[in-house]
Amino acid sequence: MNHRWLVDLYEICQRDPFQRKILLADSHNQAEQWLARVTRECGPLLGAETETLQSLVVKRTKLELINRGFQLLNSEQTFWIVQNLMLSLSNRMEDYIPCEMVTPGIVKSFHQAIGDLRLAGIHSYDLSHNHFDTVKKGIYIIELLKMYEEWLEQNRCTDFAGLLNYLPESKDAVHHDLFILRDVDGLPPVKLEMVKRIAGSELVVLRPAPPFPSSLEDMDSHHIHLFRAAGNLAEVREVFRRICHQQIPFDQTEIIVSDYAAYNTAIYTLSQVLDIPCTFSKGLPVSSTKAGKAALVYLEWLESNYDVDFLLKGLRHGYLSFRHFGESITTSDLIRALEKSGIGWGRERYSVLKNSTAHTDDELTDEMDELLGKIFTALFEKLPDSQDESWTPLTILHALIDFLKRCSNLFSEIDNKVLHALHDHAQQLEIVSPHSLSNESSLRYVKEMVENIRINHEGPSSGKLHISSLEDGGQSGRTHTFIMGMSNNACSTQSRQDPVLLDEERRRIGGLSLSTEQAEHIYRERAARLGMLSGTVTISYTSYDPTDQKEMSPAYELLQVARIVSGDSHMDMTGLENVLGKTIGYLSSCKQGEYLLDGTDRWLDRLTDNGIVQNGYPSLQQAFRSVVRLERSKSLVDNNVLSEYEGIIQTDVFSVCYRNNPEVHLSVTQLERYAECPKKFFFSTVLNVRMKDTTSFDRTRWLDAASRGGLLHRIFYLYLNEMSQSIPSGVSLIHHEHRLQEITEQTISEYQALVPPPSPHIFQKECESIRRDVAIFYQMEQQRNGRPRYFELELAREGEPMEVNLGNDLVIRMKGFVDRVDELGPHTYKIYDYKTGSPSKFDVNEYFSQGTQLQHAIYAVAVEQWLRETGIDTEANVVEAAYYFPTERGKAEEVSRIQNRRTELSELVKHLLTSIETGSYVATKETKRCTYCDYRSVCGNESERAKEKWDLAENAPRLQSLKEVERFA
Incomplete structure (x- = not known):
């Protein structure tokens, strides 16, 4: 392809090989790509150097700045100066932009406006209120610009626009350098004056190259390719497939993306997976x-x-x-x-x-x-x-x-x-x-x-793909170029007015470019840069956005390219659809001989034939042996007979034994859990699988339920222990409300130090609720006849689990704590278990509740046995056990159980242990128990399936003991 500007640049440099030639570009990377391309396509250059206008001006003014004691500030520093000045100005002009409105976005807009005015050579004294739509706005901008100018002067600093003052009016006669520019149309007045002062008459502006896409007319149509894809990821994968399939050298490939932020992460991730080295013109996030x-x-x-x-x-x-x-x-x-x-x-x-x-x-x-x-x-x-x-x-x-x-x-x-x-x-x-x-x-x-x-901002490098954007791509001269994301939204250069300096205000001020002029310059610059493309060019766009689930329109440039490729200068969008062909998805289309990019493509190749999905089960079975086991599990679950996949364990393979086993023990809670749901018991106790022990937090609450219950238990314990120790044995307990209140406040303070509340309001609200619960506790205790004897009584012997004899030759090893034991009279005791929740599930007509309420009965036997065996009371008799609800939520209730059904207790526990030891761990048939279960995500709807099989005759032998438990109401 004939790029006139490249030839012009080469010829200019060859006129006087020994003259110093300085090529001015937007960036050093851009200039280096130009020189490398000219050298590669036209021949070697002598005496050519690259600069940006900013770096050249800084070099030419550096000595003068040092002599005057001034410091150059970059754009980031001037941003903070504007931010500081806007905060100061907000105190005087609060009715226009108050302090709370000085946000990063607002400051960025005003910083840009100040920068535009400075590069236009406009000072605060050049402006008047008539230039702006409103007087307030005019006063604010003029004052802000004036404060900015004064700050620079007072602090002996300058921004880039101010460097014009340090350049001589005419070119220094000592310098005979030649300066080469591609375009001067987009330069603001100050930058243009800088170029004139530095270059003088030794400035050459190159002739423009044919713009894109008309530049493609000189190319062979076989070297131009078009396609569309369903999403950015699908488009990226297809580009990589084509590169790998055609075995294109990485360092001869450039990928230009329309939306750099949207594409670079996807390209980077895929390149890392495929181990393809890449350089990124705008770096990585x-x-x-x-x-x-x-x-x-x-x-x-x-x-x-x-x-x-x-x-x-x-x-x-x-x-x-x-x-x-x-x-x-x-x-x-x-x-x-x-x-x-x-x-x-x-x-x-x-x-x-x-x-x-x-x-x-x-x-x-x-x-x-x-x-x-x-x-x-x-x-x-x-x-x-x-x-x-x-x-x-x-x-x-x-x-x-x-x-x-x-x-x-x-x-x-x-x-x-x-x-x-x-x-x-x-x-x-x-x-x-x-x-x-x-x-x-x-x-x-x-x-x-x-x-x-x-x-990692990098230019094109040997052995690596180069990823660039529509703002800077197309200059590497590589033989294969992919332009991605050519949709109408991504490629349009819409003119947007500056939010601070509107177009009408810019016209009045003069010297400032309008939004339409800026958009036109961007379009021309991009078209000229892409006009440098040579070799093979592939252009694509995303025709469907899977995120927003909407169709995307192609850019007009894509239609122009399709007209060039087809030779039909009147082609419309319908014709473009035919040229683009079928939309390419995320997965490979698996055509014969197509390159399979990764494991996803290879699997699809095995599971499809000519794009039609086939029976891929044999392939899955061959690759994943667990698929065979999964199929077997499904067939067994679909059978009427309960299997190991539903909790029926073969005891010769996996045995659990709690009777006559000195190495294991149970708690009452675990036995109740088995009665509630055997599968839950299997997960939690046998397999020891638990939810991660983390604390969850609610910003609207100080203490969670467990911490709040612990606080109340602590208050009850401290108060009753102190009261019971303050009077001699045999004397009725005397209560002191004031002391209970003191203990309450002391305990609340301790918890406050341990877990600081999220706000004073929430803390006060929860403290009032705790005080009301304590008041209910006090009222209930005043009506009690017994005398508290033991608190937090541990059922253990020398740290080892306690052997509890339930009668009928049934002995279990267990551990646990009894909240409280009261002495009702000589050798007569009652135990209490504090509850801070609701008493709704403790029906007075349900003594064992089908095995889910065993604590009162087993603890009664255990406490009685402990008192006798320790010699504290060899005639001890626990006659009653109670679930105690001394809170607002508990409605000040007490659910008591007379301890006169120990034969039934022994029989019930024996059924539970027999069922456990025979390997029956099926899910409960009471589906409502699954609502708040930690293992619900593991079980799924297993409770529903178990309910259907529970009463089938073929399952009766394995569930016999478990069914016996249902008799104990």
């Missing part, structure tokens, strides 16, 4: 690095009011590490300790670490406490207090850098680049000293700063 992920997690942790889940996420995924504080404790132990710590959110809640003992191993408790204390002391020491108004973006940035140094896995060069970028940001901010902001605003600024970091 910071989230593609471990350091970037760690930085974002840290900022989210601050933003969420120190929610510990964000730190846990970073630790689980491996981009956070606390090895800097000590290597003796593993990350998994640390994660489990944090999960159980009860921190949740809020800076003050991290104080629970000092009192937490819920760690993975007892021997790690002290060491873990010390380690966690060191970690969070270090994390908080760099941060101001949450209520402090001294937060600045610089403060957060310093804290973030310190966090990454201590707590992230910075092993790779790319991670260190992220850290260096943050250091650069901090150094730049130190010069302009951003004002103090609220913590929310400061976090928003820093988070946006981190998200805008791009790493």
